[in-house]
Amino acid sequence: MTASTAPTAPVRTVAPPSRVRRVAALAAGENRLFLRNRTALVNSVVVPLLLVAAVPALGLSSDVPLGPQLILTGVGVTLVFLTYYNLVTTYVARREELVLQRMRTGELTGPEVLLGTAAPTLLVTLGQIVLVAAGVVAIGEWSAPVDPVLPLIAVLGGAALMTVLAAVSTAFTRTAESAQITTLPLVLPTTALSGLITPLSAFPDALAAVARFLPVTPVVELLQLGLGGVTWDGRLVDGGAAWAAALLPLAVLAGWLALGTLAAVRWFRWAPRR
Amino acid sequence: MQPTAPPAPTRVQTEAAPAIEVRDLRRSYGDFEAVRGISFEVQPGEVFALLGVNGAGKTSALEVLEGLAPAGGGSVRVLGADPVRDRARVRPRLGVLLQFSGLPGDLTVAETLRTWAGTLTDPRPVDEALAQVQLTGRADVRVRSLSGGERRRLDLALALLGRPDVVVLDEPTTGLDPESRRQVWRLVHDLVAGGAAVVLTTHHLEEAEELADRVAVLRDGQIVLAGTQEEIAETQPATIRFTLDQDAPEPPRPAGVQVVAERPRMEWHTRALQPVLAELLAWAAEHRVVLRALDARAASLEQAFLAVAAGAETP
Numbered sequence: 001m002t003a004s005t006a007p008t009a010p011v012r013t014v015a016p017p018s019r020v021r022r023v024a025a026l027a028a029g030e031n032r033l034f035l036r037n038r039t040a041l042v043n044s045v046v047v048p049l050l051l052v053a054a055v056p057a058l059g060l061s062s063d064v065p066l067g068p069q070l071i072l073t074g075v076g077v078t079l080v081f082l083t084y085y086n087l088v089t090t091y092v093a094r095r096e097e098l099v100l101q102r103m104r105t106g107e108l109t110g111p112e113v114l115l116g117t118a119a120p121t122l123l124v125t126l127g128q129i130v131l132v133a134a135g136v137v138a139i140g141e142w143s144a145p146v147d148p149v150l151p152l153i154a155v156l157g158g159a160a161l162m163t164v165l166a167a168v169s170t171a172f173t174r175t176a177e178s179a180q181i182t183t184l185p186l187v188l189p190t191t192a193l194s195g196l197i198t199p200l201s202a203f204p205d206a207l208a209a210v211a212r213f214l215p216v217t218p219v220v221e222l223l224q225l226g227l228g229g230v231t232w233d234g235r236l237v238d239g240g241a242a243w244a245a246a247l248l249p250l251a252v253l254a255g256w257l258a259l260g261t262l263a264a265v266r267w268f269r270w271a272p273r274r
Numbered sequence: 275m276q277p278t279a280p281p282a283p284t285r286v287q288t289e290a291a292p293a294i295e296v297r298d299l300r301r302s303y304g305d306f307e308a309v310r311g312i313s314f315e316v317q318p319g320e321v322f323a324l325l326g327v328n329g330a331g332k333t334s335a336l337e338v339l340e341g342l343a344p345a346g347g348g349s350v351r352v353l354g355a356d357p358v359r360d361r362a363r364v365r366p367r368l369g370v371l372l373q374f375s376g377l378p379g380d381l382t383v384a385e386t387l388r389t390w391a392g393t394l395t396d397p398r399p400v401d402e403a404l405a406q407v408q409l410t411g412r413a414d415v416r417v418r419s420l421s422g423g424e425r426r427r428l429d430l431a432l433a434l435l436g437r438p439d440v441v442v443l444d445e446p447t448t449g450l451d452p453e454s455r456r457q458v459w460r461l462v463h464d465l466v467a468g469g470a471a472v473v474l475t476t477h478h479l480e481e482a483e484e485l486a487d488r489v490a491v492l493r494d495g496q497i498v499l500a501g502t503q504e505e506i507a508e509t510q511p512a513t514i515r516f517t518l519d520q521d522a523p524e525p526p527r528p529a530g531v532q533v534v535a536e537r538p539r540m541e542w543h544t545r546a547l548q549p550v551l552a553e554l555l556a557w558a559a560e561h562r563v564v565l566r567a568l569d570a571r572a573a574s575l576e577q578a579f580l581a582v583a584a585g586a587e588t589p
Contacts, residue, residue, distance in 0.1 A: 016366055022392070025392025026392070029378070029381060029389030033378050098372075098375045098376035101372060102376060102377065104342060105370035106365065107394055
């Protein structure tokens with residue numbers, strides 16, 4: 001029998017680590033894992049750059065000058081093919097290996113676990129965009145953005161949306177391998193109809209009107225407006241008018257973020273199905 | 275003992291509130307009710323074992339304690355707080371070892387502990403944590419290269435890294451060799467000596483006998499037996515075995531004895547071990563009979579568990 005006088009342990013007065021410190025601690029471990037995974041490293045760094053190079057080489061028409069177009073393509077391709085796809089496979093692999101469930105038993109909250117796990121992918125996303133921008137400067141195609149805030153919102157909002165949509169996609173992705181199939185709805189049709197490869201102005205009006213409400217389109221629209229002052233239908237606008245034209249894509253992006261967050265909260269699973 | 279009745283508090287009550295308080299806990303998966311109204315308390319400095327066959331509802335109940343799933347009904351309090359709603363209060367003082375869990379294979383043992391420590395309020399030093407589970411010599415080995423037992427010990431080190439006051443251990447020694455198992459037992463003894471409350475599940479009944487102050491047996495999501503090991507063992511008859519030669523006289527049949535096997539190797543079951551044994555020994559002395567291989571013992575926790583866990587009624 002245990003001694004009956006065992007006291008209740010005194011409440012400790014050590015302050016808990018901040019959310020940022022907790023996420024940074026997990027992110028440090030994840031970054032180390034990422035650097036040790038050569039396949040992921042090559043897929044994340046080389047493949048998106050090749051895709052960016054391939055799009056202009058296809059000679060597709062564009063409403064935007066080459067420099068901004070290369071950056072726009074770089075951001076779009078990186079967000080979809082790197083951020084979204086990588087995160088779906090990472091989250092699913094971690095879930096199937098029971099790592100996510102283990103993480104949830106500590107002081108990290110659910111969103112902190114997801115953010116810390118996403119850290120390497122998000123850092124590489126940022127690095128790729130900076131690399132493409134540097135390349136554009138190097139080939140002499142750089143031009144000052146019409147409004148620098150809109151591309152910033154597009155990158156940050158787009159990265160957040162891809163992270164949330166990746167979390168949602170894990171609900172119908174059983175294994176990391178099956179992510180090749182389950183990510184197709186976002187990777188192919190919504191990217192093709194986003195204006196990233198073919199401008200929306202080239203689509204029939206009805207199709208373009210619907211396409212503006214797809215998840216990747218507002219990111220592309222905001223980039224076009226901010227980098228080149230080009231609206232979705234190909235008109236050139238200045239800084240003030242760019243913001244007026246940005247209201248709908250901003251609302252659509254915010255709507256997808258809210259919807260995606262609700263869906264992730266509702267359907268994200270931390271452990272494999274029993 | 276009444277099914278679903280909370281275990282009788284057998285320790286002297288103190289002013290301290292229970293570390294864990296479970297009241298009429300229920301949990302369902304669709305139409306299937308995995309936990310059907312269980313209640314128990316665990317005091318600081320006490321080990322409480324939840325036993326049951328696979329599917330009895332142990333892990334489903336523990337997941338609510340761990341704050342990984344909400345209760346479908348009833349209430350759970352860990353250190354006075356709801357582990358789901360008051361997560362930020364509970365988690366810094368709760369250590370959890372899941373029945374199954376994974377760790378990234380490409381981090382070393384020390385890196386894994388350092389990463390985890392960075393997320394905790396008051397982690398113990400990594401070197402101390404390594405020593406606690408005898409993994410100091412494996413600090414620089416990647417997790418994927420560890421044996422199953424070493425991984426389990428690393429998992430345990432992670433559970434204890436935050437100096438928890440309440441520890442939930444779901445089958446902590448599954449897959450461990452006998453020596454590692456004893457190391458874990460020593461760890462649990464140390465935790466309890468330090469005032470921690472421990473809830474554990476196990477399929478090893480000798481583990482429950484070694485560690486648990488109180489035990490509850492779950493069957494079909496309900497507690498069908500609960501109490502101290504002695505109280506639980508007393509629900510089953512004691513056993514007396516002896517061998518009688520063929521030419522020995524007929525032994526006595528004391529009241530309340532159930533004869534399970536006849537000579538030469540006789541086996542009796544009785545709820546009055548001492549008087550029955552005394553009567554048998556007196557008869558043997560009087561008739562100068564040698565009771566060869568005489569063995570008399572109270573029922574074990576294992577016997578009680580086997581009698582009730584699989585569905586038999588408590589006698």
